[in-house]
Amino acid sequence: MSEQGKVAWKPNKRDAMFLAVIAVVILLLVLGTKERTTKPVPDDPVHQRVTKRATCLKCHGPDGARPQPPGHVRGGQCFQCHQQPAGWIGSRR
Ligand code: HEC
Numbered sequence: 001m002s003e004q005g006k007v008a009w010k011p012n013k014r015d016a017m018f019l020a021v022i023a024v025v026i027l028l029l030v031l032g033t034k035e036r037t038t039k040p041v042p043d044d045p046v047h048q049r050v051t052k053r054a055t056c057l058k059c060h061g062p063d064g065a066r067p068q069p070p071g072h073v074r075g076g077q078c079f080q081c082h083q084q085p086a087g088w089i090g091s092r093r
């Protein structure tokens with residue numbers, strides 16, 4: 001009755017290919033999780049105090065002292081992509 005179930009599994013060529021593909025995919029995913037490459041927000045007195053996106057954009061908007069590069073995402077939470085300065089004190093007020 002259970003004759004079929006007793007056959008030992010021997011990986012054939014197709015199985016080996018399949019496993020190799022999975023291994024490569026996992027490897028790529030692991031290598032992809034390196035550190036963020038987006039520039040961090042500088043840890044200086046100006047940036048440590050900013051709490052509002054609107055304030056960021058006074059300097060980094062199109063007419064600001066240091067505009068975001070062309071093609072930069074509109075809106076969004078700045079700190080989602082640009083790491084917060086280590087000495088950020090904005091939330092403590
Ligand atoms: C008072 C003006 C001002 C405000 C407000 C300001 N910035 Fe800046 N920011 C600058 C200037 C000027 C520079 C470039 C000089 C420097 O590196 O300090 C800069 C640099 C940066 C950089 C790095 C760019 C580079 O070339 O390395 C990032 C990222 C950044 N700001 C994000 C932010 C975010 C996010 C906020 C809001 C939380 C913000 N800034 C608020 C003036 C400002």
Ligand code: HEC
Nearest residue numbers: 038039053056057060067068069073075076077078080081
């Ligand atoms: C979705 C992710 C993301 C968000 C959200 C984001 N940024 Fe950026 N930002 C980037 C990337 C990526 C670059 C580098 C772009 C490039 O080099 O062309 C960049 C570049 C910059 C630069 C120029 C840095 C330089 O090289 O001089 C400034 C300034 C900046 N962002 C400010 C801001 C501010 C202010 C906010 C919030 C309003 C913000 N960013 C939100 C991803 C983001």
